[in-house]
Amino acid sequence: MEPASKPSKGRGLIARTLLFGVVVLLLRFVYVVAIRGGSCTSGDFCFFSLPDELSLPGAGGIFRGAANVRFAEESVVSNELRRRWTSRVWPKAVEFYAAIFQDLVVQGFLSPTSKCLCIDTSLGQEVFALKEIGIADSVGISKNKSPPLVITGDALHLPFGNNTFDFIFAGRVLDQNLRLGHLAEEISRVLKSEGFLVLLTGSAGDRYSLHSLEALFPFCKKVRSREVDGIDSLKTLREIVFQKEELNLNVLHKGEEGENDAYPSSGGILVNNCPVSAHKLQLLRSAEPLIEEEPLKPWITLKRNVKDIKYLPSMVDISFKQRYVYIDVGARSYGSSIGSWFRKQYPMQNKTFDIYAIEADKAFHGEYASRKGITLIPMAAWIRNESLSFEVNHDLEKKGDEKGLGMGRIRRDSLSSGNLHTVQGFDLAEWLKSTVTEKDFVVMKMDVEGAEFDLVPRLFETGAICLIDELFLECHYNRWQRCCVGKRSPKYENTYGQCIHLFSSVRDSGVLVHQWW
Structure with a gap:
């Protein structure tokens, strides 16, 4: 009977050691969040960490962790944003979007030199995910300001010039906006020729709706359409990748002149x-x-x-x-x-x-x-x-x-x-x-x-x-x-x-x- 008891004692010792380690990590996490104000860095044993230094184009400051964001006109990030950035939802969302973007990099739709825009991103997870994988020139826009990742603006009146971005990402805005035609025109306007537009939607699950979505972007060609698991893996989403084609004005004018010829008289x-x-x-x-x-x-x-x-x-x-x-x-x-x-x-x-x-x-x-x-x-x-x-x-x-x-x-x-x-x-x-x-x-x-x-x-x-x-x-x-x-x-x-x-x-x-x- 004695030989059988030794493995049992060994397993008990390992279990107690692991439990002690979990308690140490838990106490350390409580100390970081409750005592130090929620600032998570890699040295604090947090399960999700913000980079030590993240440059923000046009922000006039340096991003040094969630609790130490310095902004041109605001000394610190609001407590509400700090709370959200240290929540469980934030790292899960960033991880999801980072995986989406990394695949787009592999496929050649996105590169480290791309100038990127994320439409209607209230918390900026999409923007942060882009920066996490090395695409620094990224910005988000939403009606609710979330500096330094997201600026305030209306997706129907984007505050950017024509042909500004190489890459545009639009997620939930498609399922919530009531003026999709106007939204599509604005997105097409600020996207560069040969640039890529990626749409992520819970709709477009049938051929009819997918065709309707494509019709909203007449100057773009669809280069990929696939199903992906949502953040919680319970809902399937559809990812559609468009590439903006270079406009040929001569072709457009010719089409307008020949419009009546497309419908010959049938004589009844x-x-x-x-x-x-x-x-x-x-x-x-x-x-x-x-x-x-x-x-x-x-x-x-x-x-x-x-x-x-x-x-x-x-x-x-x-x-x-x-x-x-x-x-x-x-x-x-x-x-x-x-x-x-x-x-x-x-x-x-x-x-x-x-x-x-x-x-x-x-x-x-x-x-x-x-x-x-x-x-x-x-x-x-x-x-x-x-x-x-x-x-x-x-x-x-x-x-x-x-x-x-x-x-x-x-x-x-x-x-x-x-x-x-x-x-x-x-x-x-x-x-x-x-x-x-x-x-x-x-x-x-x-x-x-x-x-x-x-x-x-x-x-x-x-x-x-x-x-x-x-x-x-x-x-x-x-x-x-x-x-x-x-x-x-x-x-x-x-x-x-x-x-x-x-x-x-x-x-x-x-x-x-x-x-x-």
Whole structure:
């Protein structure tokens, strides 16, 4: 039994020695933090140390440990900053960013001679990490001053000249800023040609959002995109590396002059002018199928189909769009679709949408005056700017007449069972091109009583169809009537087959369109 007891005694001695060492280190740490005011240097046995001497460009002073920061206009760092720098969070964050930056150095995106900017870094961990790996010419900017690592400033109005930095890092600002388009323009402005921009975001997890993010930086090319573990390793982040391309003004001017040539006249035939990329094809494959066979009771079938609709924001992240726009073409009353459907049911992902209500019938104009966030366009959506004959009959609408004459519609003939009014029509496609851009998230609902067979081809002809992300389209055709078995409505000449062709053409262009009712 004695031989077995010797190893046991040896293990006990080792354990007591290790415990004694831990107690000594703990007492030393308490002394440093509590007695000496929290100054951590390598000689103080702290687990994280600041460099003994760190030069700060433009600061007019020397950084000598967290408790001894000398600044041009401030004698010492505030107690709050000192507390943060000696916390557990600070070294963990610095270690995380240092690993990110070291990999970027290895890949050639960052070098010791780079002039670096970190956007919206409130505590300066990113800046300190850059300096820790030997990149001295680094500065951060945030609304909250954190000298000497971070200066005060607005990311939307960067206080630097054009082409100032070789390297820019932007992390959480992408997930918090509501004016991403403006932010992207400012970042692009201060980044040198051939310089690198690194974005770190918790979004951009799908192809659609990644494409939207890339579109915010049109003069940069993506050189890398990968997933990385977050600081706590519980959340996956996406790192995207862009390189700013040298601008060729001759190419830009040529593109502007030839803009109209990109969309040849179709003569009424639908032409696909939209680049259908992989992320759009993936979405279209996930969309609910079109109802190919004509329903015998369309007023029931199409209404039920709404439950099967897969909304775009329910499939992808729309965070990286510059603006969010909903256009209701043929809006009628506020409660018809804006109030009853869009604002209540559409998944907006907590985004604020600019809403446009396009309605020619004067009977509905008054109620929009008190509606906030809605712009009324009191005209008829059309293929050109001209005066139109517009038919309405509100008496029949109240009675629920099958012909639906209460729904205002454009008439190009002299036949009418309702009241004809002269209204102003406008070119919807040209208006759309002047109102939104490809960087915006655009949702459109169109219920125009048969005019869709004019408006949709015009959207293709002008290329405006490419600006629409999601379209809810009601197609009007000579459907079966409720009142009479085997009898079709004489109100419309188009067939259900022509409606399916219209829907298919829109989807072929890369636009997610749904059959509306």
